[in-house]
Structures are given as structure tokens and as C-alpha cells.
Amino acid sequence: MTAPTRRLFQALFIAAAALAFAAPAAVRADAKDDGKALVQRMADEVVKILATQGIDRAAKEARFRQILAQNFDVPTIGAWVMGPPWRDATPAQRTEYLKLFETYIVKVYTGQLSTYSGEKVTVTGAEADGSGVEVTSRIADPKNDRTIELKWRLRGAGKQLKVRDVVIENISMSQTQRREFASVFQQRGNSVDGLIAALREKIAELDRK
Amino acid sequence: MTGMHGKALRVAALAMVLASLAACATAPADPAARAEFERANDPIEPFNRRMFAFNLWVDDNVGKPVAIAYRDNVPKFVRDRFRDFYDNFQAPVTFINDVLQFESGRAAETATRFWVNSVFGMAGFWDVAGQYGLKKHKEDFGQTLAVWGVKEGPYLVLPFMGPSNVRDTTGRVVDSFSNPISYFLPPVGAWLELAGGIIDRVDERAGIIEQVDELRRTSLDFYAAVRSLSRQNRESEISNGKIKKPPLPGEDE
Numbered sequence: 001m002t003a004p005t006r007r008l009f010q011a012l013f014i015a016a017a018a019l020a021f022a023a024p025a026a027v028r029a030d031a032k033d034d035g036k037a038l039v040q041r042m043a044d045e046v047v048k049i050l051a052t053q054g055i056d057r058a059a060k061e062a063r064f065r066q067i068l069a070q071n072f073d074v075p076t077i078g079a080w081v082m083g084p085p086w087r088d089a090t091p092a093q094r095t096e097y098l099k100l101f102e103t104y105i106v107k108v109y110t111g112q113l114s115t116y117s118g119e120k121v122t123v124t125g126a127e128a129d130g131s132g133v134e135v136t137s138r139i140a141d142p143k144n145d146r147t148i149e150l151k152w153r154l155r156g157a158g159k160q161l162k163v164r165d166v167v168i169e170n171i172s173m174s175q176t177q178r179r180e181f182a183s184v185f186q187q188r189g190n191s192v193d194g195l196i197a198a199l200r201e202k203i204a205e206l207d208r209k
Numbered sequence: 210m211t212g213m214h215g216k217a218l219r220v221a222a223l224a225m226v227l228a229s230l231a232a233c234a235t236a237p238a239d240p241a242a243r244a245e246f247e248r249a250n251d252p253i254e255p256f257n258r259r260m261f262a263f264n265l266w267v268d269d270n271v272g273k274p275v276a277i278a279y280r281d282n283v284p285k286f287v288r289d290r291f292r293d294f295y296d297n298f299q300a301p302v303t304f305i306n307d308v309l310q311f312e313s314g315r316a317a318e319t320a321t322r323f324w325v326n327s328v329f330g331m332a333g334f335w336d337v338a339g340q341y342g343l344k345k346h347k348e349d350f351g352q353t354l355a356v357w358g359v360k361e362g363p364y365l366v367l368p369f370m371g372p373s374n375v376r377d378t379t380g381r382v383v384d385s386f387s388n389p390i391s392y393f394l395p396p397v398g399a400w401l402e403l404a405g406g407i408i409d410r411v412d413e414r415a416g417i418i419e420q421v422d423e424l425r426r427t428s429l430d431f432y433a434a435v436r437s438l439s440r441q442n443r444e445s446e447i448s449n450g451k452i453k454k455p456p457l458p459g460e461d462e
Contacts, residue, residue, distance in 0.1 A: 073459070080458035084241050108427045112420075130460065145289075153457055164458045170445035172455035176437045182245050183433035190242060202429050209426075 032126035034161055035133035035154045042071050043121035043137070046113060057110070064113075065106045073155065073162035074102050081178045082195070085185055089192045097192070100199040107206045121150070129153055133161065250374075251364040251436065260366040261432050267369065268414075273421075276414035290334045292412055295405040296345055297326045297333025301389050306348035310356045315449075318343055346449070350387065351380025355447040364436060372439035 049055070049063050068074060078101040079086045079094075089097065119140050126135045132155035139148045151167040165174040181195065188194025236246050251257060279288070300323040307316035322338040322345060330337040339345055354376050355361070362375030373381070391398035428434040445452050456462065 076459040084244075111423050111427050129454070130457070153454075155457075155459065164460075165455070167455065169442075170450060170452050171438055171441045174458050175441065175455050176434055179249070179437035180428060180430050180433045183249070183430045186242065186245065187430070190239075198429055202427075206427065 031133050031156075031161065032128070032135075035135045035152070036123050036126045038071060038154070038161055038163075039135045039137055039152050040121075040123045042067060043123075047120070050113060061106050061110050064110050065102070068102065068106060068109070071163055072105075073157045073164050074098070074105070076155075076157070077164060077174055078102070081174060081181050082192075083178055083182050083185070085190075085192050085195070093192050093196065097196050097199070100196060100203060103203055104199055107203065111206070131155065132164075249364075249433075249436070250361070250440070253363060253365070257364060257366040258432055260368055261435070263368060264366065264371055272410075272414055273418065276411050276418060279411045280415040280418070288412060288415075291405075291408050293326070293330070293336040294333045295409045296336070296347075297323065297330070298390060298401060298405055299347075299388065300326075300333075300345075302384055302387055303346065303348045305387060306350060306353045309350075309353045310348065315346065315348075319346070347446075349377075349380055350383040351377030351443075352447050354380055361440075361443075364440070372435060374443075377443070 045067055046064075049060060075098055078098045081101070082089070082097065086094070121137050121139050123135060123137045126133050128134075132153065135152040135154065137150045137152065139150060141148055149169055152163050153165040153167065154161040155164050156162075165172055167173070184198045185191070185195045188198055236252070237243050246252075300319055304316055304319040304323065307313075307319050322336075322343050325338040325341075325343070326333045326336055329335075336345065351373075359376050361377070365373045365375060365378055367373050367378060367381075370381070388398070388402060391402050394401075424434060425431050441455070
């Protein structure tokens with residue numbers, strides 16, 4: 001083989017390889033099982049925390065924060081919930097906002113979960129969802145004779161699948177929060193600092209009571 | 210007749226709402242803010258927020274206390290009988306709307322449920338059909354209009370009745386006149402519709418006491434959260450639970 005031909009083949013090989021890697025990663029066959037296992041593990045951990053007697057709120061929140069950081073793609077969710085203002089936010093604002101966002105979510109979920117009294121989450125299935133997986137689960141609500149359907153939408157973050165949205169009875173939590181944050185952003189003079197201030201005030205208020 | 214009074218009141222309340230629609234917010238000029246304004250679908254937000262505050266006041270002073278008293282003092286067995294009875298009483302409205310939405314399977318389900326529960330369930334006090342796997346569902350004229358392609362129109366917070374929009378408000382008016390039982394059994398039917406409607410509201414409120422408290426406590430903007438929740442919930446009702454996937458963080462706008 002002459003040198004130019006070899007170089008041509010090399011170039012083609014590199015191009016093909018680049019294309020192969022650039023193509024969207026197909027859902028791995030075992031991704032569905034990974035997703036189901038992740039949701040079940042998370043649910044079990046939460047139930048365990050809720051069932052622990054005499055655990056104070058700070059300790060509860062610390063455990064939830066761990067679970068959240070391990071299983072949720074908090075930076076992606078946080079950026080998206082802020083919406084269009086994210087593009088113009090400074091790195092310092094982004095860092096501050098994401099820190100507060102995580103704390104806020106921890107407090108919201110700690111509160112919401114405490115209204116459930118240890119009902120079991122049953123993982124019922126998983127299906128391909130775009131480039132990721134959607135895991136479906138059910139919680140029995142014995143007080144009202146009904147079951148609540150929860151969907152967990154997962155995407156790969158690094159090597160691991162992480163939750164991007166929880167959809168409760170067809171209502172997306174991320175979407176609801178985004179609409180809410182948009183409204184607050186507007187009321188606070190269309191300012192990222194205003195939104196950050198609102199988050200900080202809310203966290204302080206939730207700490208008080 | 211009380212039922213007609215109730216209706217006249219409801220229509221008057223609606224007229225009041227529609228008259229005050231003139232209190233419009235102006236759309237912002239900035240493109241990003243404008244896109245946001247359109248996504249919120251709430252051109253009369255200042256009015257809606259006042260109405261929302263009014264409804265909260267009513268809920269704090271009447272709705273929630275009554276719901277708590279109902280839950281704590283009426284045995285679950287009795288609450289379940291009321292719930293089953295009223296659902297069965299309203300089944301003809303669901304049936305009419307199933308038909309208008311060309312959902313023959315669901316219409317047949319509703320019709321079967323209605324006669325089975327009316328005959329074997331002691332006039333509907335027992336949801337016998339549900340126990341045999343024929344689960345109930347609800348349809349209203351607002352949903353029918355949506356299936357026919359009518360757009361929701363601006364968001365609207367109705368006094369006492371809460372989140373709605375122009376299309377569903379129209380649907381509510383039609384629904385309040387469309388239950389055949391009220392026509393075939395004039396005084397009794399109208400009474401049942403009124404009393405049943407009140408108990409239905411109390412029961413529904415009683416089922417979400419902690420959830421509402423929690424949402425109100427933790428939300429940054431309770432009004433905006435409820436606006437988004439009720440809109441998503443309505444979309445789910447209209448599509449009978451088969452909604453298209455909501456936008457996802459990191460992938461959609």
C-alpha cells in the first residue's frame with residue numbers, strides 16, 4: 001500500500017469511528033433492569049428512613065440529600081427548571097442557585113414524603129424512553145382506596161442512570177417547578193438574583209417551621 | 210326550586226367573572242418575557258390571583274375545616290356509600306359525554322356500570338360493578354369540547370370552584386343542565402344534585418388535606434404551582450391518561 005492510500009484509509013477509519021461514537025447511544029439492553037433496580041433501591045431506602053423512629057429532621061434531610069445526589073441529575077434538572085434565564089446567568093449565580101436548588105428540593109421531598117406513612121412502592125415495569133428509560137411504579141394509598149402511579153424518567157449521566165423527572169399521575173414535577181420558578185423570576189423583576197433571593201428566603205422559612 | 214336557584218347563582222357568578230375579564234394584564238415587550246407570558250396562558254393573572262386568594266380564604270374558613278370534620282366524624286363506610294351514590298348519580302353525564310366523544314367502549318362501560326349499580330348496588334350506594342373490574346371513569350362537557358378540538362382559552366380561576374379555563378367553564382354550565390335524572394325526577398333529582406354536589410366537594414377536599422397543606426407550605430409560588438398542576442391534570446383527563454410525554458430537563462425547551 002502506498003503512503004497516500006494508507007493515510008486515506010486511516011482517515012476513513014477515524015471518520016467512521018468518530019461517527020460511531022457521535023451516534024446517539026442506543027438504550028442498553030440491561031438499562032431497563034438498571035432503572036428498575038435504581039428506583040426500587042431508592043424507594044426501599046426512603047421507606048427505611050421514614051420508618052426509623054426518633055430521627056430528627058436534620059438527620060432525615062441529610063439522608064435524603066444523599067439519596068438525591070446519588071440518584072437524581074440535580075444540575076440538569078436545576079438548570080432546566082430555571083429556564084431561559086440560565087443562559088445569561090453568571091458562573092457564580094449558577095453555582096449559588098444550584099446549591100440552593102438542591103437544598104430546596106431536599107426540603108420539599110422531605111416534607112412531601114412525610115405525608116405518606118410507609119406505603120410500599122411497587123415497581124411495575126420499564127420501557128425505552130428516548131435515549132433513556134422510563135420506570136413505572138405504584139404506591140398504594142390505603143386512606144383513599146386508590147393507587148398512585150409514579151413514573152421515573154431516567155437518562156445516562158456519566159456511567160450511571162439518573163432521574164431527570166418524576167411524573168405523578170401524569171403530572172410532571174420538573175415541569176410544575178419550572179412554571180413556578182418562571183413566575184417567581186418574573187415577580188422578582190426578571191432577575192436571577194431575585195430568584196436566588198426567593199429560594200433563600202423560602203429555605204429559611206421552611207427551616208423555621 | 211333550590212336546584213334552579215343553585216343554577217341561577219352559578220350562572221350569575223359566571224357572568225360576573227366574564228364581566229371582569231376586562232381587567233387584563235398587558236403582554237410584555239421583551240421576547241423572552243413574552244414567550245413566558247404566552248406559556249403561562251394567563252392574560253388576566255391579576256384578576257385570577259385575587260380570585261385565588263378569595264378561594265383560599267373560603268377554603269381556610271369553610272372548605273378545609275368542614276372537610277376535616279367530615280373525615281374525622283363520618284365513618285369511612287358511610288363516606289364510601291355517599292361517594293358511590295353520587296358517582297352513580299352523575300354517570301349519565303359521563304355516558305352522554307362518552308357518546309359525544311365517540312368512545313363507544315367507554316360509553317358501554319358507563320352504561321353497564323349505571324344499570325348494574327342502580328339495580329344490584331341499591332340505587333348506586335354500592336359500586337358493585339367496580340368490584341367486578343368495571344372501573345369508573347368521569348367525563349364532562351369541557352373534555353368533550355377538547356376532544357372536538359376546542360382550545361382551552363385563557364386560564365380562569367372561578368369563585369368557589371377554582372382553576373378552570375374558558376372552555377371548561379362553558380363545559381361546566383352545560384354539565385349543570387345535562388343530567389337526565391334531574392329532569393325525570395324533578396324535585397328529588399334537583400335536590401340530589403345539589404346535596405350530592407356539596408358532599409362530593411367536601412369528600413374530594415377531605416382526600417387531599419395533607420397534600421394541599423404540604424404544597425402550600427413548600428411552594429415558592431402556590432398560585433403558579435396550582436395553575437401548572439391543574440392544567441397538566443386536565444390534559445391527562447382529556448386524553449384519558451394517555452398523554453404525550455412531558456418535556457424533559459436537559460432535552461426539551
